Amino acid sequence: YQRRVHGWHNELIVWATDVAVKIYDTDAGQRIVRVDRPERSPRPDLFRPNLSFQSDTTLVIAWANWVRLCTIKTRPTYERIAEPALPNRCGEITFCFETDFGISGLAPYNDTLLLLGYDDPSLAEYVGRRKHKDRASPRPELRIVTTQGEEISSDALNIHGSERYRAIDYRLEYNRITPEQVFYLLSPQQIILAKPCDADDHVAWLLKTQRYEEALAIARSQPLKKTKEHSVLEIGQKYTTYLLDTKEAYGQAGGLLPGILGTGTEAAPLWGFWIQVFTDKGQLKHLVQHLPADRNTFSLEPQVYERILQHLIGADPAAFLASVKCWDHRLYDSEALIVVINQQLEHLRQKGVAPRTDRPEDPYTLFSLALAILYERTEQHAKALKLYLTLKRDDVSDVFAFISRHKLFSAVRDKVLALVKLDYQLALQMLLTHMDAIPIGHVVEQLAPEPYYQHLYLDKLFKSDTRKGLQFHGLQVELYAEYEPQSLLAFLRQSAFVNLDTAYKVCERKHLIHEMVFIQGRMGNTQKGLSLIINQLHDVKAAISFIIEHNDTDLFDDLITHCLSSASLINDLLHHLATVEGALCCIDPLQLINRIPETLCIPDLRSKLSHILHDNTLTKWLKEGCLDVLQKDVVSLEQQLFAGYKKAIRFAPDGSNCAVCNETLQPRDGDRTGNLLLFTCAHGYHIECYQDIVTASYTAAVPPPSLIRHSMNGDVEEFMSAFTLTPLCLLCSSLKQDRKTGR
Numbered sequence: 001y002q003r004r005v006h007g008w009h010n011e012l013i014v015w016a017t018d019v020a021v022k023i024y025d026t027d028a029g030q031r032i033v034r035v036d037r038p039e040r041s042p043r044p045d046l047f048r049p050n051l052s053f054q055s056d057t058t059l060v061i062a063w064a065n066w067v068r069l070c071t072i073k074t075r076p077t078y079e080r081i082a083e084p085a086l087p088n089r090c091g092e093i094t095f096c097f098e099t100d101f102g103i104s105g106l107a108p109y110n111d112t113l114l115l116l117g118y119d120d121p122s123l124a125e126y127v128g129r130r131k132h133k134d135r136a137s138p139r140p141e142l143r144i145v146t147t148q149g150e151e152i153s154s155d156a157l158n159i160h161g162s163e164r165y166r167a168i169d170y171r172l173e174y175n176r177i178t179p180e181q182v183f184y185l186l187s188p189q190q191i192i193l194a195k196p197c198d199a200d201d202h203v204a205w206l207l208k209t210q211r212y213e214e215a216l217a218i219a220r221s222q223p224l225k226k227t228k229e230h231s232v233l234e235i236g237q238k239y240t241t242y243l244l245d246t247k248e249a250y251g252q253a254g255g256l257l258p259g260i261l262g263t264g265t266e267a268a269p270l271w272g273f274w275i276q277v278f279t280d281k282g283q284l285k286h287l288v289q290h291l292p293a294d295r296n297t298f299s300l301e302p303q304v305y306e307r308i309l310q311h312l313i314g315a316d317p318a319a320f321l322a323s324v325k326c327w328d329h330r331l332y333d334s335e336a337l338i339v340v341i342n343q344q345l346e347h348l349r350q351k352g353v354a355p356r357t358d359r360p361e362d363p364y365t366l367f368s369l370a371l372a373i374l375y376e377r378t379e380q381h382a383k384a385l386k387l388y389l390t391l392k393r394d395d396v397s398d399v400f401a402f403i404s405r406h407k408l409f410s411a412v413r414d415k416v417l418a419l420v421k422l423d424y425q426l427a428l429q430m431l432l433t434h435m436d437a438i439p440i441g442h443v444v445e446q447l448a449p450e451p452y453y454q455h456l457y458l459d460k461l462f463k464s465d466t467r468k469g470l471q472f473h474g475l476q477v478e479l480y481a482e483y484e485p486q487s488l489l490a491f492l493r494q495s496a497f498v499n500l501d502t503a504y505k506v507c508e509r510k511h512l513i514h515e516m517v518f519i520q521g522r523m524g525n526t527q528k529g530l531s532l533i534i535n536q537l538h539d540v541k542a543a544i545s546f547i548i549e550h551n552d553t554d555l556f557d558d559l560i561t562h563c564l565s566s567a568s569l570i571n572d573l574l575h576h577l578a579t580v581e582g583a584l585c586c587i588d589p590l591q592l593i594n595r596i597p598e599t600l601c602i603p604d605l606r607s608k609l610s611h612i613l614h615d616n617t618l619t620k621w622l623k624e625g626c627l628d629v630l631q632k633d634v635v636s637l638e639q640q641l642f643a644g645y646k647k648a649i650r651f652a653p654d655g656s657n658c659a660v661c662n663e664t665l666q667p668r669d670g671d672r673t674g675n676l677l678l679f680t681c682a683h684g685y686h687i688e689c690y691q692d693i694v695t696a697s698y699t700a701a702v703p704p705p706s707l708i709r710h711s712m713n714g715d716v717e718e719f720m721s722a723f724t725l726t727p728l729c730l731l732c733s734s735l736k737q738d739r740k741t742g743r
Helices: 077-082 121-127 199-208 212-221 232-247 250-261 265-280 302-315 317-326 334-350 363-377 381-390 397-406 416-422 424-433 440-446 451-464 470-483 485-494 500-509 513-523 526-537 540-550 555-563 567-579 589-595 605-645 687-699 715-720 730-741
Strands: 005-009 012-016 020-025 030-036 050-055 058-063 066-074 089-098 102-109 112-118 141-145 151-156 171-174 183-186 191-194 676-678 684-686
Touching: 005 050, 012 050, 012 058, 020 058, 020 066, 030 066, 050 102, 058 102, 102 171, 112 171, 199 212, 199 232, 212 232, 232 250, 232 265, 250 265, 265 302, 302 317, 302 334, 317 363, 334 363, 363 381, 381 397, 381 416, 397 424, 416 424, 416 440, 416 451, 424 451, 440 451, 440 470, 451 470, 451 485, 470 485, 470 500, 485 513, 500 513, 513 526, 513 540, 526 540, 526 555, 540 555, 540 567, 555 567, 676 687, 684 687
Parallel strands: 030 089
Antiparallel strands: 005 012, 012 020, 020 030, 050 058, 058 066, 066 089, 102 112, 112 141, 141 151, 171 183, 183 191, 676 684
16 A cells, blocks of 8 residues: 655654554554544545644544544553553544544644645535535635634635645645744645734734724733834824724824823924824814823923914814813913903904803803913912803802912902802802901891892801801891791890890781790790780690790789680690690699689590699609608708718827828927818828918919818918818829829
């Protein structure tokens, strides 16, 4: 048989004939493996066998449309014992699979197989497909498959003259000595070099398929060999052009340029080029916010920014304002720009364009706001504030932040009403915080045309500090009655600087009965207050509470007299006497019961009287019980006090020392006036030592502890009479103070 192919790997020699593949072990000097050609295979002259070692012990055999993996291993011991003539090593087919194409070449590729496939018509009768005799020969395909037969990828190859070639005309070779992954595809007229794609190849393919974003990500993440063609700058500019011309994604293109062009001096011409590109397309507004504008790192020439701003003034006022906001005013001639804006505003006024402060997109408003920002940045704060106050803006908090930042409180002293109309909450907060710069009277006077804002201001002022704005409490009564009557009563209860007669007239005009009742009670007209409750409110419970609040039991007679005119009122009175706390303490239930006419029909009278009498009895019982407990406590405490006073004081003249000088406590020779102070705590002092300590304490402006004197006469009593506090032991008082402070 003809030997079709052969190979050599370490000590193994492998070759293939028309019928089988054989492996020879040079170390053992004998053939160890024979693998027969697959059954029903095409003729050997149509498809040559392909052999390749995937590892030192694994041989891959590809023949026609079959792939087999043969593993070389040591023969089991029991086989060698049974037949000693057998070789020590043998081969085993560990896996095989069939393909739907013929195999012209084979090579190992990492953990997979690289197959040169050929869809030969002569295979049709073997794989069950119909023949096509008249069609041209197909192109070969380079396929990557796993050792389990799963296809990973497939690429058809453009081979010159492939329509005339057969499977046996192609070969796949590789360097079997060095591990480099370079493969050679051989045909009668052409050799193709195949190798794995590197990053540059992948980037080139991404650019060809217009997948610029992925290509840019690879160029940024790893170094490439083609440093110029595949640089971040080149790819990024291609991507930007693609976004502008194809996608019309102007915002995305503008945001892409800072990361592409960079911030070096060499980037200035590139920035100029792209500024012109965006200008020509009328989309400069999408680029201005991304232009380099940091004076400390990198910025363009001032003329560039000025040219852009001049263009935006006429083309896009909103983009012009955005540029003024985000750019440092020192990047361009801000004074010249102020002149240009003023000219533009004057031009609009001459054309009859009125300011539309209710429309933020109005050109007049946009230019005015840009002018205010420039005034602020050039420290022309008064002019900036004047513009801010005339503009109705969504971000009005910026106006108040501007005032606080530059401490312009004196400047807005005469613009209180304008500030309040701009945002009354922020304005009131600022006015209350800076009352030293903007006095209360000044604010109230300016808010006079808008009484509601007066009320809001004075209300917040009163709630923050009831001692401020006392002269306006009378005005507040009218404001509360007009705008917030539900809060007037609470205000009257807290304020002591309201003219009650005037307040009563206001409440009477607004028909605020509860407030009128309170004012009558405050003025001492409790009978008139009770009359208002009875005749206007018809609220018996409120009447009882009013009487209890003012502790005027005589008013109960008037209340009873009024209620006797109606059975329903008497019913309410009996009910609330039992439910209102303290009511039974101010009225004698028997007096009420005796005054009820016998002919008056009162529903459920028995249960109500029973409840009242029970509560009255319980109240009296509690009072008597509390009084008994109090008397017993007083007696017990008095007994303890007198027992303490009668206790003896342990004092040994030879063993006790002064708590100050630590010398023995005993009368000095010839001293008959008594120079010792003794306390029930068994501490003693020389009167001179005690006097020095007390005098030193007062000299240091530190009040001495209270002291209880036990024995004084003569000069001692004269010294102690200077103190208003009863003296106590200095040492015990000091220890008690230390325990309180935790020292």
